[in-house]
Amino acid sequence: MEYKLEVVILPVSDVERSLAFYTGCLGFHLDVDYGPGPDFRVVQLSPPGSACSVQIGVGLTEAEPGSVRGLYLVVPDVEAARAELAERGVDVGEIRHKAPLDAWQGGFAPGVDPERRDYASFVEFADPDGNAWTLQERGFRLS
Numbered sequence: 001m002e003y004k005l006e007v008v009i010l011p012v013s014d015v016e017r018s019l020a021f022y023t024g025c026l027g028f029h030l031d032v033d034y035g036p037g038p039d040f041r042v043v044q045l046s047p048p049g050s051a052c053s054v055q056i057g058v059g060l061t062e063a064e065p066g067s068v069r070g071l072y073l074v075v076p077d078v079e080a081a082r083a084e085l086a087e088r089g090v091d092v093g094e095i096r097h098k099a100p101l102d103a104w105q106g107g108f109a110p111g112v113d114p115e116r117r118d119y120a121s122f123v124e125f126a127d128p129d130g131n132a133w134t135l136q137e138r139g140f141r142l143s
Helices: 015-025 078-087
Strands: 007-009 029-037 040-046 053-058 071-075 096-098 108-110 121-126 132-137
Touching: 015 029, 015 040, 015 053, 029 053, 071 078, 078 121, 078 132
Parallel strands: 007 053, 071 132
Antiparallel strands: 029 040, 040 053, 096 108, 096 121, 121 132
């Protein structure tokens, strides 16, 4: 049996503001924008290259806007991804890496992992409501 995660619902306070952030600042693709009435609207957006999408809208969830944590976007170059988001106006945190990686117990040091190991380097940002995202580096290759 396969179980594929395809959609995560994000609670937002302003659909238009969030739509502009996810498409304009993050570069997500707009898949669906369907609103048959004032009490229901579903906007589905997909990160570039992702099989999983996010949905924002009206009447989708009772969760508080900005309450989602722990969303990860995996990128092959966390430095390049951070720079791109910052250029697009996203308030992106500083890059950090697991330390010490060999005996990691939750500690971090500034900057990318010196060996650019998979799953070791991170940077955080949030959407306009405070839903928290993490960029995680996997598959880095020197160009």
